Amino acid sequence: MTSVGRRVPRVDAVEKVTGSAVYGADLALPGMLHGAVLRSPHAHARIVAVDIARAERVPGVRAVATGRDVPFTFGASIRDQPFLAVDRVRFVGEPVVAVAADTELQAQAAVELVDVAYEGLPAVLDARSALAPDAPLVHPDLHAYPRGNHEIVEHSNVDTVARFRHGDLAAGFARADVVFEDEFSAQALSHAALETHVAVAAYHPASRGYTLWTSSDRPFQLRGELAAALGLASSQVRVVVGYVGGSFGGKNTLVAEAVAVALARQAPGRPVRVELSREEDLTASQARMPALVRLQTGVLRDGTLTARRAEFLWDGGAYASNAVGVAVRGPKAVFGPYRIPAVEYESRMVYTNRQPTGSYRGYGTTQAAWACESQMDMIARRLGIDPLEIRRRNGYEDGDAWINGQVMHGLNAREPLERVAAAIGWGTVDRAPAPHLRRGKGLATMIKETATPTSSNVVLKVEQDGRLVVLCAAPEIGAGQATVLSQMAADAVGVPLDAVSLPPADTATSPYNGPVASSRTTFHVGNAIRTAGAEIRRKALALAGDLLEVDPADLDLSEGVVVARGVGPRATLGELLARRGAEGCSLVAEARYSSAGSPLLAADPGLGSVSTIFWMISAQAAEIEVDTETGVIRVVRVAAAADVGRPVNPVGCEQQIEGGVVMGLSNALFEDLVLDGGRIANGTLADYKVATLQDVPEIVPIIVESDHPEAPFGAKGIGEPAAAATAPAIANALCDAVGVRITDLPLTPARVLAAIEAERAREVAAGGSTNRS
Amino acid sequence: MNRLRPFVFHQPTTLDEAVRILAAERGAARPLAGGTDLVVDMKLGRARPPVVVNLKRIRGLDRIEPVDGGTRIGALVRIAAIQASAIVRERYPALWRASCTLATPPIRNLATIGGNLGRGSPAGDMAPPLIVHGALVEVEGPGGRRTVPIQDLHLGPGITCLAPGEVITAVVLPAPPPHGGSAFRKLGKRGGGWDIALVGAAAGLVLGGDGAIADARIALASVAPTPFRARAAEAALRGRPPSEEHFARAAGIAAEEARPISDVRASAAYRRSLARVLVLRTLRDAAGLALDAAVPR
Amino acid sequence: MIAVTVTVNGTRHDVEVEPQVTLLELLRERLFLRGAKEGCGVGECGACLVLLDGEPVSSCLVLAADADGRAVETVEGLARDGALDPVQAAFVDHGAIQCGYCTPAMVLAAEALLRRSPDPGPAETAEALAGVLCRCGSYPKVLAAVAAAAATKAVR
Known part of the structure; x- marks a missing residue:
């Protein structure tokens, strides 16, 4: 029986349910020291003096590191970030001095004895102020930093500019009956993975190299970033990743890692562990990037979109971190899964004196879809068109051209929306159970491309006992990578699922892989597995033919057993290898998949770099109940559908879809990292609230299928699109329920109540009419 | 993660002993009951008491018992026990409802009614229903035992009328009025x-x-x-x-x-x-x- | 140092601890039971939930000294002779696990619930497990798993 497509239990389930799974936070090594960090209390200040003498005298302290001890900078796109602040601090919570001691308690106590003198500097606390001509510069030396080839504005706070244009915008707007202009904002969010940022680093003086055990979604990219920062060859750094307690786009930069490395340099031979407290994780690690989105959309009276122009202003925080790509690629999702003849965006990201912000599940699509789908409903309501109908009227079909002219194949554009609408009874109104409660329904849909081109390599190895080992650097961050990759490997080779194992990702032994990000792992690693699996299969059958003296063409490998056609089972894979026992034998195959050069990427001239190897489309429909006296929104039901290609593990797809709704709901209603004078005002989980079991509505997960010509076993991706449609679906339902439109996230009870009261006041002023548009 | 800083730890087994230690240490000592506030404050660096006096070894403070037609709830009664109490559920619906919504089960199994009141948070869940039920707070201290009407207990955010050495030992709820x-x-x-x-x-x-x-x-x-x-x-x-x-x-x-x-x-x-x-x-x-x-x- | 005698998963341990050591630290760092996780250290996330005399508590807020003379159950104690208990098996079968960081706590909270209330409805389950955060959002499948475990236990 094949494994792909079946509802198999996750391969990591038993380890996780028995408490034996080892996460980054569980790692303990002999001689390991524990780190603690002194962080900046200022949003922007010059460091005048650092005195570590008292801290060094604390019993148990083995190393104290300051910025001057680690004279390097890192950054995936702009090398702008010091390991520890050197001469100035740029956000509240920035690491300034680190201490390593025998125990975490000693380290934390010692950190408090470090004295730092600061001289305050004027701070930039939001994106708009960062653009002011007289704004203080967060990085006066931006122009001099090593960076990639993206556009910046020198001697300003603008560290990224990206533009895209396709079609005749002027003609599109000229043709429009109505032009809508609206502004939307999306807030800063914490990824709030249950496992905080944690890393153990060891320095090896003989090789001048490092080993880093960490919880990250990208071992090779982290290795590259670290090596580049330290001026080392990439193989001088080894990154090992076990189980990761959640990432959601958050564990992709040097956070705990930077501090651990800084301390390990000072304590050769002693591994140093650094684990962020939850408060540090909330306030000083990477957050979702806040965005202001201005949308201008031309529409015919029948709802047909003629043109859309978008301006994005992203608050990138104090360091560029992983955010440049978000600012460059994220805005594409603002055009939605809609045929729009002319599109343009201008995206600017600015430095501010807040914690670094960057990627979050969806890589900018949560912010872009918020704007797009809110405005789609505003358009529909103004024009008197059903919100489902306007989306149908403009929706993509397979074979349409995408925003860069690339022909869209392998997507099921229509079904997600239709299925979620049907699932919540779109068009019917449920009665609210009490006079102060109002019910409403809302829809939203979104499209996400994947990072292109990227590549994945795998090595498959059959052990002497016949078990299949998959060596690839695709950490299990929770999204089910280990299970789907094991399933595909089992089928590609012809062994049972329980004969497959995926050791922890290790850059020293795993071949190169792109990041576990952009919903790319199933597709890219799966393609490499498919190729390598076929090769292993050939080798296994050749070996069997040799040993059994049968023509390999007459042999088949299924469920780990070699079967001779017309004869029956002859030997298991393990038995075959055992026959080479004295001499010894492994079967090994490697393969690489890259999306580069695929004919599917053909686009209009000059726009090929925008192409994507696949698209994911998702839709959600929400039914909510609003308490008109308190402003509290209760989400009653959410139907969520995603086009996944073919599901490798339907349970895993449902987990992602349901989990996306939970996260999207939590983001939409509860979450906001509130900045107050440069300091996060709600930096504990007591005040930064995320959804619990009691907040969860009925969720209807719907897996939609499509045929993608290059997808391994038909599978595309699912992780990101699951979350982006929830917030606009809820906001649209809110408008349906009580007639108010909120364009800023989150939809807090206070904000909802204020909007309801303002609407009531308008109605009274308008002469008591209760009609709502 | 945040580690607790070392402190001198006393585990008295009688109320007298607890009062004596708390009085001797004056402001330096903090009484520990459920720990769901004090331990949190200590981990977050909001409180750094050099001395902690664990009250949980003192017997007899963890009972819900009838007194003079009313009900006496010992200071160490955990919120989960209030929630589970048929007496509270039937006779004191406001208190019962508050006990059901105070934080979450793993906290309710630790947090105590005395701790919730002693913390003096303006957001505390126990005080409003106890005010409605007309509760009296029993306090034991160096000067002996006294009783404080619940609405007089709190003076400001985190501030109670308890003198150094005084601890809350119980709240007494009168019989609920008929009708x-x-x-x-x-x-x-x-x-x-x-x-x-x-x-x-x-x-x-x-x-x-x-x-x-x-x-x-x-x-x-x-x-x-x-x-x-x-x-x-x-x-x-x-x-x-x-x-x-x-x-x-x-x-x-x-x-x-x-x-x-x-x-x-x-x-x-x-x-x-x-x-x-x-x-x-x-x-x-x-x-x-x-x-x-x-x-x- | 405080002498503490604590029974963990049926095994008696005599340890000496400093007053500031929490039960969670004792379990993870002294007894090497790493199933309970520290997600916040201040009782908000529930990842450190263990059963203390059968009741779910946030072990990050319990001083190890207060575990003296008491029985602690952790996730490591649930499986018997390698066989998962019904709650664990239901979590596996119903896909109630993603990153898994909250899983030991969820499983123990469910275990405590089912001992007290063998046939809980979804609302009761949600209330009992609400103290454990799952950022992956496995909640719907957790509800299904707990219902299935209740049914399995009822059959036994």
């Missing part, structure tokens, strides 16, 4: 009831033989520096029929007399709106129970 009803509601940041209160409201009504309101009590959390008793609203209800009109008026008065502040959890204006709505709803709830009690079965 009475009480209720509690709160709203937290996630909308539901289980978070720290943006506003919490407790109300109690007693109906007289004529069907009018003979006594009314309204107490609120998170709208003033201490648990807040809405006396003007109470006065506006006395002698009136238990009607929607009077409840709405009283709720408006309660919202006006409240003194909420703006903080990261909610604005003062929103808290005032919530106070009005929650008082109205708890009055309706309490009236429903009182009317049930007044109707002969």
Whole structure:
């Protein structure tokens, strides 16, 4: 029986349910020291003096590191970030001095004895102020930093500019009956993975190299970033990743890692562990990037979109971190899964004196879809068109051209929306159970491309006992990578699922892989597995033919057993290898998949770099109940559908879809990292609230299928699109329920109540009419 | 993760011993009960007591027992035990409801009623229902035992009238009045009831033989520096029929007399709106129970 | 140092701890039971939930000294002779696990619930497990798993 497509239990389930799974936070090594960090209390200040003498005298302290001890900078796109602040601090919570001691308690106590003198500097606390001509510069030396080839504005706070244009915008707007202009904002969010940022680093003086055990979604990219920062060859750094307690786009930069490395340099031979407290994780690690989105959309009276122009202003925080790509690629999702003849965006990201912000599940699509789908409903309501109908009227079909002219194949554009609408009874109104409660329904849909081109390599190895080992650097961050990759490997080779194992990702032994990000792992690693699996299969059958003296063409490998056609089972894979026992034998195959050069990427001239190897489309429909006296929104039901290609593990797809709704709901209603004078005002989980079991509505997960010509076993991706449609679906339902439109996230009870009261006041002023548009 | 800093730890087994240590250490010592506030404050660096006095080895403080027609709840009774108590559920609905919404089960299994009161948080869940139920707080200290009406316990945020060395040993709830009803509601940041209160409201009504309101009590959390008793609203209800009109008026008065502040959890204006709505709803709830009690079965 | 005698998963341990050591630290760092996780250290996330005399508590807020003379159950104690207990098996079968960081706590909270209330409805389950955060959002499948475990236990 094949494994792909079946509802198999996750391969990591038993380890996780028995408490034996080892996460980054569980790692303990002999001689390991524990780190603690002194962080900046200022949003922007010059460091005048650092005195570590008292801290060094604390019993148990083995190393104290300051910025001057680690004279390097890192950054995936702009090398702008010091390991520890050197001469100035740029956000509240920035690491300034680190201490390593025998125990975490000693380290934390010692950190408090470090004295730092600061001289305050004027701070930039939001994106708009960062653009002011007289704004203080967060990085006066931006122009001099090593960076990639993206556009910046020198001697300003603008560290990224990206533009895209396709079609005749002027003609599109000229043709429009109505032009809508609206502004939307999306807030800063914490990824709030249950496992905080944690890393153990060891320095090896003989090789001048490092080993880093960490919880990250990208071992090779982290290795590259670290090596580049330290001026080392990439193989001088080894990154090992076990189980990761959640990432959601958050564990992709040097956070705990930077501090651990800084301390390990000072304590050769002693591994140093650094684990962020939850408060540090909330306030000083990477957050979702806040965005202001201005949308201008031309529409015919029948709802047909003629043109859309978008301006994005992203608050990138104090360091560029992983955010440049978000600012460059994220805005594409603002055009939605809609045929729009002319599109343009201008995206600017600015430095501010807040914690670094960057990627979050969806890589900018949560912010872009918020704007797009809110405005789609505003358009529909103004024009008197059903919100489902306007989306149908403009929706993509397979074979349409995408925003860069690339022909869209392998997507099921229509079904997600239709299925979620049907699932919540779109068009019917449920009665609210009490006079102060109002019910409403809302829809939203979104499209996400994947990072292109990227590549994945795998090595498959059959052990002497016949078990299949998959060596690839695709950490299990929770999204089910280990299970789907094991399933595909089992089928590609012809062994049972329980004969497959995926050791922890290790850059020293795993071949190169792109990041576990952009919903790319199933597709890219799966393609490499498919190729390598076929090769292993050939080798296994050749070996069997040799040993059994049968023509390999007459042999088949299924469920780990070699079967001779017309004869029956002859030997298991393990038995075959055992026959080479004295001499010894492994079967090994490697393969690489890259999306580069695929004919599917053909686009209009000059726009090929925008192409994507696949698209994911998702839709959600929400039914909510609003308490008109308190402003509290209760989400009653959410139907969520995603086009996944073919599901490798339907349970895993449902987990992602349901989990996306939970996260999207939590983001939409509860979450906001509130900045107050440069300091996060709600930096504990007591005040930064995320959804619990009691907040969860009925969720209807719907897996939609499509045929993608290059997808391994038909599978595309699912992780990101699951979350982006929830917030606009809820906001649209809110408008349906009580007639108010909120364009800023989150939809807090206070904000909802204020909007309801303002609407009531308008109605009274308008002469008591209760009609709502 | 944050580590607790070392402290001198005392584990007295008698109340006298606890009082003696706390009195001797004066402000330096903090009593430890459930730990769900003190340990949190110590981990976050908000409190660094050099001495911690564990009260949980003292016997006899963890019982719910009948006294003189009323009920005595020992200071070490955990919130989960209050929630599980049939006596509380039947006789003191406001307190019972508050115990169901105080944080989450793994916290309710640790947190104690004495700790919740001693902490003195304006957002504390236990004080408003206890005010409505007319509870007395038993305190033991170097000067012996005394009793404090619950509404006099709190003086400001985190400040109680307890002198150094004094500890709360119990709360005593009088017998619930006949033809009475009480209720509690709160709203937290996630909308539901289980978070720290943006506003919490407790109300109690007693109906007289004529069907009018003979006594009314309204107490609120998170709208003033201490648990807040809405006396003007109470006065506006006395002698009136238990009607929607009077409840709405009283709720408006309660919202006006409240003194909420703006903080990261909610604005003062929103808290005032919530106070009005929650008082109205708890009055309706309490009236429903009182009317049930007044109707002969 | 404080002498503490604590029974963990049926095994008696005599340890000496400093007053500031929490039960969670004792379990993870001294007894090497790493199933309970520290997600916040201040009782908000529930990842450190263990059963203390059968009741779910946030072990990050319990001083190890207060576990003296008491029985602690952790996730490591649930499986017997390698066989998963019904709650664990239901979590596996119903896909109630993603990153898994909250899983030991969820499983123990469910275990405590089912001992007290063998046939809980979804609302009761949600209330009992609400103290454990799952950022992956496995909640719907957790509800299904707990219902299935209740049914399995009822059959036994």
